[in-house]
Amino acid sequence: MGGDRNSWAIVRILPNAQHYTIARFFNRQDADDRLRALCRFIPDGVFEVVWVRSAV
Numbered sequence: 299m300g301g302d303r304n305s306w307a308i309v310r311i312l313p314n315a316q317h318y319t320i321a322r323f324f325n326r327q328d329a330d331d332r333l334r335a336l337c338r339f340i341p342d343g344v345f346e347v348v349w350v351r352s353a354v
Contacts, residue, residue, distance in 0.1 A: 308333055311344040
């Protein structure tokens with residue numbers, strides 16, 4: 299699994315079923331920590347932490 303490129307990402311949910319990737323992380327805890335900070339600074343934003351599977 300050394301070459302594994304799967305990761306966690308924070309995406310901002312936009313209107314019309316669009317999304318924008320804010321950042322990527324190697325572990326879920328780092329993504330959750332950043333999500334809490336984003337929600338404090340952008341309270342009206344809609345964000346999700348998602349698992350990103352690399353294409354092989």
